[in-house]
Amino acid sequence: VSQSRYKNKRCLAGESLKSERNFFVHQDGTEDWAHWEAHPWRDDAGQIGGVMMFTQIITKNVEKESHILKVNRELTLLNQINDCILHTSNESLILKECANIFVQTGAYKLAWFAYVPTNQLRANTCIEPLYASGKVGYVENLRFAFDNEDIQDGPAMRTIRNKQYAIVNHIDKDATFSPWLVRARSYGFASVISLFLAIDGEQDLLLSLYSDQTNAFDDTELDILKRIVENLTYALKGIRNTSAFEAAKEALLKNYKELSDYKIALDESSIVSITDAIGEIKYVNKNFCKISE
Numbered sequence: 001v002s003q004s005r006y007k008n009k010r011c012l013a014g015e016s017l018k019s020e021r022n023f024f025v026h027q028d029g030t031e032d033w034a035h036w037e038a039h040p041w042r043d044d045a046g047q048i049g050g051v052m053m054f055t056q057i058i059t060k061n062v063e064k065e066s067h068i069l070k071v072n073r074e075l076t077l078l079n080q081i082n083d084c085i086l087h088t089s090n091e092s093l094i095l096k097e098c099a100n101i102f103v104q105t106g107a108y109k110l111a112w113f114a115y116v117p118t119n120q121l122r123a124n125t126c127i128e129p130l131y132a133s134g135k136v137g138y139v140e141n142l143r144f145a146f147d148n149e150d151i152q153d154g155p156a157m158r159t160i161r162n163k164q165y166a167i168v169n170h171i172d173k174d175a176t177f178s179p180w181l182v183r184a185r186s187y188g189f190a191s192v193i194s195l196f197l198a199i200d201g202e203q204d205l206l207l208s209l210y211s212d213q214t215n216a217f218d219d220t221e222l223d224i225l226k227r228i229v230e231n232l233t234y235a236l237k238g239i240r241n242t243s244a245f246e247a248a249k250e251a252l253l254k255n256y257k258e259l260s261d262y263k264i265a266l267d268e269s270s271i272v273s274i275t276d277a278i279g280e281i282k283y284v285n286k287n288f289c290k291i292s293e
Helices: 002-012 059-087 091-104 155-162 175-186 219-269 286-292
Strands: 017-025 031-042 048-057 110-116 131-134 165-168 191-197 204-211 273-275 281-284
Touching (some): 002 017, 002 031, 002 048, 031 059, 059 091, 059 219, 091 110, 091 131, 091 219, 155 165, 155 191, 155 204, 165 219, 191 219, 204 219
Antiparallel strands (some): 017 031, 031 048, 110 131, 110 204
């Protein structure tokens, strides 16, 4: 009311005012966006006689614009994550860069990954965020211990158990988030999602994203994040399989060299001959040849 009186006073003083986009709440609690203009009107003598007010409700236009911007952000996020996956072959670098992309392009306030030893979970297992971006102060000393009964219903622990995802779209109204509520509020968070990346069972991944908007993780947002998780999971499986192959190859080469070195040492110090079951010689080393000359 005071703002309306102030604007009215300015118009009566001869000033024209307008707002391209103004948010307001009706007495019944409903919300709207409006465009409005206020101009003084003058009588035949040129004196200001009052104020003319023009108002247009633009809520639908604002919602359409917001939806377009949201979809564009989601698709840009997906494209940048995919680009990172295509051009990076190191797991740690992918996780670090993706965390940055979630914050810089996805407009999330915090993103972090943590490794989950799914096949070896014990009561004393403790999950810790490793790769984080955004308001990283929040994850300092953040731990998810499986023997802590107070946090078992939180989004991270639920995700680890169901191996899918868990959403808290309004941290103030969801009792499962109460252990972290005060700290999350201080960082400006309003909603959270955790998603599971099933890589190999030995070191799976947990991804958590935090938004400053309530109801940030609607169906379209969730669909995009599921696609990102699917693409990341596929890429990381490929990287780990390649790494495992290269490690096995390296081990085989090492064993081959050790056997070759052993054979050389044996040839230098021993006289060796190998025969079959009927006594026919199949192999002799150099020292055997020398004494047979």
